[in-house]
Amino acid sequence: MTWVVGGIAGWLALWAVNVRLARTGAARRLVPALFGVAVLVLWEGLVRGLGVPQVILPAPSVIAGTIAGNLPLLWSDFVQTIVKGALSGYAIGCTAAVAVAVAIDRSPFLTRGLLPVGNFVAALPIVGVAPIMVTWFGFGWESKAAVVTAMVFFPVLVNMVAGLQAADTMQKDLMRTYAAGYWATLVKLRLPAALPFLFNGLKIATTLALIGAIVAEFFGSPTRGMGFRISTAVGSLALPMVWAQIAVAALAGTAFYGIVAAIEARVTFWHPSQRGRR
Amino acid sequence: MNGAVSRVLPVLAVLGAIVVLWYAGSVALNARLTLVTAERQGVELTLAQVVADTMVQDRPRLPAPHQVAVALWDGIVGEPPLSKRSLVYHGLMTLQSTATGFLMGVLVGILLAVGVVYSRVMDLSVMPWAVISQTIPIVALAPMIVVLSNSLGLGEAVGVENRLVSKTLIAAYLSFFPVLVGMVTGLRSPDAMQTDLLRTYSATGAQAFWTLRLPASVPYLFASLKVAVAAALVGAIVGELPTGAVEGLGARMLVASQFGQPLLMWASLFASAILAGGLILAVGGIERVALRRMGARE
Numbered sequence: 122m123t124w125v126v127g128g129i130a131g132w133l134a135l136w137a138v139n140v141r142l143a144r145t146g147a148a149r150r151l152v153p154a155l156f157g158v159a160v161l162v163l164w165e166g167l168v169r170g171l172g173v174p175q176v177i178l179p180a181p182s183v184i185a186g187t188i189a190g191n192l193p194l195l196w197s198d199f200v201q202t203i204v205k206g207a208l209s210g211y212a213i214g215c216t217a218a219v220a221v222a223v224a225i226d227r228s229p230f231l232t233r234g235l236l237p238v239g240n241f242v243a244a245l246p247i248v249g250v251a252p253i254m255v256t257w258f259g260f261g262w263e264s265k266a267a268v269v270t271a272m273v274f275f276p277v278l279v280n281m282v283a284g285l286q287a288a289d290t291m292q293k294d295l296m297r298t299y300a301a302g303y304w305a306t307l308v309k310l311r312l313p314a315a316l317p318f319l320f321n322g323l324k325i326a327t328t329l330a331l332i333g334a335i336v337a338e339f340f341g342s343p344t345r346g347m348g349f350r351i352s353t354a355v356g357s358l359a360l361p362m363v364w365a366q367i368a369v370a371a372l373a374g375t376a377f378y379g380i381v382a383a384i385e386a387r388v389t390f391w392h393p394s395q396r397g398r399r
Numbered sequence: 400m401n402g403a404v405s406r407v408l409p410v411l412a413v414l415g416a417i418v419v420l421w422y423a424g425s426v427a428l429n430a431r432l433t434l435v436t437a438e439r440q441g442v443e444l445t446l447a448q449v450v451a452d453t454m455v456q457d458r459p460r461l462p463a464p465h466q467v468a469v470a471l472w473d474g475i476v477g478e479p480p481l482s483k484r485s486l487v488y489h490g491l492m493t494l495q496s497t498a499t500g501f502l503m504g505v506l507v508g509i510l511l512a513v514g515v516v517y518s519r520v521m522d523l524s525v526m527p528w529a530v531i532s533q534t535i536p537i538v539a540l541a542p543m544i545v546v547l548s549n550s551l552g553l554g555e556a557v558g559v560e561n562r563l564v565s566k567t568l569i570a571a572y573l574s575f576f577p578v579l580v581g582m583v584t585g586l587r588s589p590d591a592m593q594t595d596l597l598r599t600y601s602a603t604g605a606q607a608f609w610t611l612r613l614p615a616s617v618p619y620l621f622a623s624l625k626v627a628v629a630a631a632l633v634g635a636i637v638g639e640l641p642t643g644a645v646e647g648l649g650a651r652m653l654v655a656s657q658f659g660q661p662l663l664m665w666a667s668l669f670a671s672a673i674l675a676g677g678l679i680l681a682v683g684g685i686e687r688v689a690l691r692r693m694g695a696r697e
Binding site: 136139140142143152153155156157177178230231232233234235237238241244245246248249250251252253255256257327328331332336339340351352355360363364367370371374375377378 | 405406408409410411412413414417428460519520522523524525526527528530531533534535537540542543545547626629632633636637640648649652653655656659661664665667668671672675676679
């Protein structure tokens, strides 16, 4: 009982601190961090106090213990799924999408045709190609990279094509008065102007990449990888292990997104959406 | 008329190009099996024969478009709609959890958005976590939600079968975020002049909400609903994959992949594409009716 009361009291106390902090407007980073801590405190208190069995919901401290005790295993799963599967597929898919976007941009006819098709395909459950890719490329990380490539291609393509049209007529006319050719205009004006759109697509693609790599492992994988570990751990009711993998996945996903967002802030510092943040 | 042609023609051209590429791909990928079989039987094949054979294999690596079309047609029209082999039946199963999850996600998204707009603490503490929540590969949670809902009897509590809970929750999880973001923008979209006007009328907070903020947010809401419905479908299908579901388009793909039936796999994939298209069109239709009722001009 003390655990339940403690958990709820801890939650309320942290929430009160947050209300204070929000009023002063002092800490934009502290408030969400405290909110996260408050959720963990409440979780720990409720799980311990109500005696929730571990197969239903392990306490955060148990999960942290599992992570600390299985670092080599988690690392090898991380490398297999995120580094080999997700990142390589992400790189291939995004590069291909940008290249195709630049290529078809020369033809307005193709652009008009490809945009609606691309928009539609981007909304489709492309993750369904996972079993097909596994039969084509085998159980290794190559099939996961292929799934990720297929998943990230269209969102990035659609954003990049839209971005290449972002430079307005006045700016293009200015380039023409400088007697700039196609390539000079592309490199000096249109690619930089497309960057905010491109990064929008790249950020969406980070999440898709992780989902694709993990889902593809449900269709067949070597005996390591996060998706493989999750499905086998659920089978043996090793729930702390599942939660440990989820924590790693969440950290990796957040870090991946954060890195792309940080690069965006550096590269497109001139854009209105970034300027306000400094 | 001319405008319609100039819009449709490029799309048709691109679709045509995709079909041509697809045929080329299926010839390239399936030719090896044809050649190996021919060699085993000691037959010499002409190029035309090889190409013809790549289009009619039972287990092609990449089925030709017309094979997929036939499999799709058989799955949709060829079987009685309620038979377990009918894609309509499995589509309805997926649609059911998509719709439930979508409604749940929309509701949660709108409520959170109202909280975020009206409470600074919520804004500061919920928004960053909402962003982080979307970077978590949710499918990782699917097997566990199944365990949870089975042991807690979550399904009985809310009146759906336990098997459906996980995919419904995943659909809701994926669809709440676009709604939250869209609604926060939408509820904040009335400008200072409009809120000042309401203040001169001495309107209460609730009145300002119902007469100004909510109507102003509707266009934003529908824009994000279209994203959310597609996300909900992805969630429902993905939720079927690792959970041993036996019904639904995702389960159909999984079964087809395990039993080596590529035609069925491709047919299910296209059935889910059709479902996605239908859902987006449906939301678009509702949007047009709603906006017209509210006095918007096209």
